[in-house]
Amino acid sequence: MSKVDVAVPVTTVPVSPRRTRSLALPAVATAVVVLAAVPFYLDRFWLTLGLFAFAAAVAAIGLGLLLGQAGQLSLGHAFFVAVGAYGYTYLAGTSRTVGVSHQGGLGLPPLIALVLAVLLAGLAGLLFSPVAARLRGIYLGIASLALVFAGQHILANAPLVTGGYNGRTVPPLTIGGFGFDDGAPGTQLLVLGVPFHREERLWYLGLAVTALAYLYHRNLVRGRPGIALRAVRDSELMAGMMGVPVTRYKGYAFLVSSMYAGLGGVLLALAFGRIVPVTFDYAMSIEFLVMVVLGGLGSAAGAIVGAFFVASLPRLLDRYADVLPGLAEPGGDGVSPAVAARFGYAIALILLLLIEPGGAAGLGRRVANRFRRNR
Amino acid sequence: MTKRRAVLAIALVAVFGAAGCSTKVVDASSSPSAGKLATGPGVTDTTITLGVLTDRTGPYAGLGKAVEQGRTLFWDDRNAKGGVCGRKVQFVLKDHGYNPQNAVTAYASIKDNVLALHELLGSPEIAALLDSIQSDQMLTGALSWSSSLLSNPYVVISGTTYDVEMINAVDWLVKNKGLTKGDKIGHIFHEGDYGENGDAGVVAAAKEYGLELLPYKIKPTTADLTAQVTALKSAGAKAILLTVAPAQTASAVGVAAASGYAVPFVANAPSFSTALLATAAKPALEKQLYVATSIAPFSATAPGAAQVRDAFVAKYSDAIKIQYALFGYAQAQIMAGILDTACKNNDLTRAGLLKAFQSQSHVDTNGLIAPLDFSKPGGIPARQTYILKPDSAAAGGLTQVQDLFAAPLAQSYTPSK
């Protein structure tokens, strides 16, 4: 009778953490170094791409926690991302009249607005958790889809907060006087001779937030809450009889997951510079789902890889599709580069899942195993 | 632990040491070459590069393509005749698929390499980029006619805004379809900037003429307008205005015709598409629908329009013939005029472009678009519209019913809430 349950494949913490750690050190060091060096070499296209990917990664880790660890399917993740994005914008924004419309704002210091926006997203998750507690599997998934549609409706009908369809400008983040924007007009921040614009500065913010989000998730799932969440996922009844307050833990999972979404939303808002409601639609929720499944359920590293894949691939294909042969000239008939990019994305998604249903994390494990065996 | 830190430290030093070789390092000693002509990004000695952010895969792919054909027609010809300022004008085109996030990434990827955006299609995409456009001083040819964009001085709106189109539409109904004070009219419109801007015009006009307005807001995805038309019919509305998508126009008019509800419909330009005349709704549309627009129909009879049309048909014999092809051509004309003026001023920079743009007080596009005046920042650039009528016999599917005119209210109207 568990028909309506979403069976989720189980992924566990590595059996022997010590061995992977020794292997991981050079890998982590290399990754950190490469990522830290990026703003010195790549242009704005790549940096913007990266910012969106970091924002997506943070939110995806949250959905991964909810789905991969706690076994709760949510198609409403975009809603919580929107709460974070608009929450930050409203809290840090100033009350002003733009063109013909008036916009409110609390004008809080951006860092405080960021923290409050994340808490606000958590609150939204908490408010939804009574619904989540009653429902399971696909029912929960599609019920949470209602959040996205309701969210679109609210965003459109609350112009004082959201700016309506035209969206509103996102105030830049400043921490201790350092602004994550282009700086005052006429000034230029040079680091080792490289000018640091908004994108360069935000890159480090995105990198740091993603790293912290990853570590938080890693510690969480290795400890007591993670064990309890996975027990809830495997069997709610068993978990309850082993002492886990199931309803409360499902609520916690929603809370933490939506806070991740909110944080991702703030990053996304900063990356955009201006947010509009249509961004946070059904397609965005679906994309998050694709990220965590592609990355491998239950793995935070996988979610990050999935987020980078989903956030970058279509835009990369679009950028380089004109190098590919057999495509139509602009204005002509036939398959345009953009269409080819969309095909490429869909085919990559299908092939990846056919080859390795465990996603990138599964692929990684496979490669790691082979590596070990060959030694 | 210490080993780990050491590894990190060494690696970091290696990277930042190497940053000195980065191509992004700015050389403080170099200064812009002193010459007669000041140039901005995207301008070389032989070329001027402009950006195009359009939709090739999303819902407006067809429209985007028609505009692109018109634009290509103009610039191919112009470049063959020497281009602008002795430079060929070329384009970097990016598809955003009607997704704002894609538009933002695409914009970031081209903004340092282009002088201006020749075209930016889509209201949500424009909205998402409004601030960047302003801070980058990026003159942008918007493919949207919402008056909410007027507050940004860098946005070029080529034509009347949706609200003015609707004011003219109501005026025309009053004068030609016997609407009188106290009559009910309906307005079905999209949620979003487009629909709401149209609604602002209808609201203003209804107030001016003492008409009772019944507004119905719909989603861009709504396919069947039976419910709205039925409600308007039972309320006794004497005319219906539409600020919707083409398929919705067909549904609304079709439903009305089928139930014998023979009131006139007047639609905004984007509410109609030639493709509708291939559907079952054709007879109803030809009977009951009118279109208020500042863009001349493809079948326009003015000599200038006819010339462009013939050139278009010669170049793209298989292409769909819609007025947006002419619009693309006209928009290119407007942009060329701005570039020419900037060249004359010896200032092909972004600031120079803005100055040139704001000096365009009488822009004539051979009647392709109503006369334009860009010299009043924040003002509506054009206030005259045509009233057109679907006609499957005409090329492009529309014929003229009423030549360019502007209602008294349209002359004095300023957008506000």
Add this chain to the structure above:
Amino acid sequence: MSALEVDGITVRFAGVTALDGVSFTVAPRAIHAVIGPNGAGKSTLFNVLSGAYRPARGSVRFRDVDLTHRAPYEITALGVARTFQNIALSGAATVEENLVLGRHHLTRAGFTGTALRLPHVRREERRHRARVREIADFLGLTEVLHAPAGRLPYGDQKRVEVARALCVEPELLLLDEPAAGMNAHESALMAHLIRDIRDALGIPILLVEHDMGLVMGIADRITVLDFGVRIADGTPDEVRRDPAVQRAYLGTEGES
């Protein structure tokens, strides 16, 4: 004085009465068995005791605390631990992780403390992992502590279940068919183990079991159910001689 009092429990599913006014008591330190043919209501009874089902009537009291309307986790917190007939382990998780789950109600580490690896969280984890290793050792599971539970042989998984229940530090242990699917040798080992647990911890153990041999060998007292009704209750000898039990089992004896 009794540890567990089951009083007049009635459970109905969509018109079918699964348990009909069942009563019995379990003495402290007793090994108490509930037996009965298939469909007698044994598993239903266990699910009532651990809070999964609400009975239509009747009550369950453990050391004078009413369990009847408590959630499963609250009952666990009162020191009632159980195993499952169809093994309910997290298959891909290690044996250790499965055992640590049993410590849930004894530990406090929250989301924030765990994520930040605060000192008290690490201390708590160290302490409880040590206890888990002790229990694993007691059940001979030390070797497989880091293996995924799902890959162990059936008998071992059964022992992991028992070990997990012990990790709860139970005051009452409920064993749901601990010897189901075992051969005679394994079954005998399990009987030993059950007695060892009782002797070591001094707690009452309630078990549901099909294996009459095992039950007769270790139970201090037996309650017999048939079609949801209690038909006998007494020492193994009394139950063996009970004509109602013989009648109920004659039809089904051939099967087992």
Add this chain to the structure above:
Amino acid sequence: MTQFLQLLAGGVSLGAVYALLALGFVVVFKASDVVNFGHPALLMIGAYTIARLGLSQVAFPLAVLGGVLLAALTGLVVQRFLVAPIASTSVVTVSIMTIGVDILAQTEITRRIGVDILSIADPWGDRVVRLGAVDVPQARVAGLVSSVVLIGLFLAWFKLSRWGVAMRAVADDAPTAALMGVPRKVISALAWTLAGGLAAVAGVFITAFPTPGLQPATASVALAAFPAAIIGGLDSIGGAIVGGLVVGLAESLAEGYEERLSFLGQGFHSVMPYAVMVLVLLVRPTGLFGTRELHRV
């Protein structure tokens, strides 16, 4: 009153078509536990084929047959070559796979449609049937009748034929069904085929009058199958029908009485099916007719 009846008629006839969509969605879910995000794509493939055949002067019934066959075949191919190979993994993974299929198919069909609005070339045109004071388009009446007939046939088949019985058995208890000699794989393939066919038929009536024809945005209509299937209960065939009707009515009434709902913000009708869905789920967590889960260990 007339308006109410008119909206009621519109809602019921639209709801019947939604029921066809929801039915296909539910059948796939019952047979393979997979949420088919590619359901809109099946509709698009079917409707596109029918419209194109119609434009090449193929008689309408034949065009419909062609569209139904192609959509059904697509369903079968997707099941056979994409879903089946990874069926043993998590159903979430398989469901995500169907998103890939959806993107692929919809991108291609959008490209082929371009700026056109493809008329489905149905025989009903924009004629209406007058029932008292209420006008109902003939196409909608045909949609209602077709839905009732198809659903009736399906139910009869489901109850009576060996395959139908096996499909029910698979949904209830896969091992037993296997014992009956019907492999789950075959049932799953059958379900996908059926879902494709039903989606194509729904496509006819979703693109016929009062809708002007097929365009890329038509796919979003298929999303109505989600709340419809959930309201009825995901594993209930009868529930899909009721759910479809509920969504059709909720949409139609909320649209028609838009001005009275204005306190909820303009355009609330689009949220209406979801609002109804959440309310239903709060009272019955598995939908109106979904199987209540029994807790078992």
